[in-house]
Amino acid sequence: MCYKERNQAMERLNSKLYVENCYIMKENERLRKEAELLNQENQQLLFQLKQKLSKPKKNPNGSNNDNNFCPSSSASGKS
Template identity: 70%
Template sequence: MDRLNSKLYLQNCYIMKENERLRKKAQLLNQENQALLSELKQKLSKGNPKGKSSNNNIPDLNLGSSSNQNHANTSSN
């Protein structure tokens, strides 16, 4: 029984470490996406000198990310 518990404990440690690695990677990708989106919005606004905003067609990437991050944080508990 102790051997099984030890094996399960090690598997759990590995899973938690992998989850943390993936969480950090997801945060970096989200930051990169936000920077690219900002750059795209700037380029679109410069290409539209008459004041017409075409940024309304670009989705806000933060809308879904906050719920995903909250879900990721609660799933580790």
């Protein structure tokens, strides 16, 4: 292979690799944006879960689990 043919082959390969690299960078950017959206969604879901878990739990009869809570009238000082 002479110098000119080898140079043309290298230029074709270089062009092919350039186009492939552009495609990879574009796909990488798309995936980066998708990952950011998924991260935002995960953060929102985590926030909602933490809010849900921090709320006081209810007994099946509807009262709070707080052991200090006493619905009787004696707890308010009235007889």
